[in-house]
Amino acid sequence: MIIWESSRAADSLATMIRRAAPSTSALLLLLVLAGCSSAPAPNNIGNDAPAAADAAEDVTEALVAANHSASWIDEVVTATKTEPTRVEITTTIVDPRGDAGSVEGVDAVAICNAAVATVAGVEAVAIYEADGTTFAGLRPNDAAGCVEY
Numbered sequence: 001m002i003i004w005e006s007s008r009a010a011d012s013l014a015t016m017i018r019r020a021a022p023s024t025s026a027l028l029l030l031l032v033l034a035g036c037s038s039a040p041a042p043n044n045i046g047n048d049a050p051a052a053a054d055a056a057e058d059v060t061e062a063l064v065a066a067n068h069s070a071s072w073i074d075e076v077v078t079a080t081k082t083e084p085t086r087v088e089i090t091t092t093i094v095d096p097r098g099d100a101g102s103v104e105g106v107d108a109v110a111i112c113n114a115a116v117a118t119v120a121g122v123e124a125v126a127i128y129e130a131d132g133t134t135f136a137g138l139r140p141n142d143a144a145g146c147v148e149y
Helices: 004-034 060-066 105-118
Strands: 075-084 086-091 124-128 132-138
Touching: 060 075, 060 105, 086 105, 105 124, 105 132
Parallel strands: 086 124
Antiparallel strands: 075 086, 124 132
């Protein structure tokens, strides 16, 4: 009789576990997800450590001010320093997709050269035309300098 009762208790326990398993899984998942956060972890390296420069820096005003009389200045929409050594410039230029040396290509190269001369530490520049594609710029460590590609 004792064996039958312990077997019955074991069956009841197994049934309870099977019924609770989906709830328990959901509860565990909820607890795991509650521990996740979209906020960045605090920087505990040291109080005097400089903050990382994650935000892009708008350098449009500096580029325009330094080149206010250039023939291409009205083609510049924005100039953004996306990394310490990289600038991306959006323009109203529409490249005719002809041979290198078109008026549009010459303007794009001039804008690139102006960015290199104006924005400190720049090693890479991307010139974007009106449709968002890039066709001129400066690639890092490229001895050719600013070119149409």
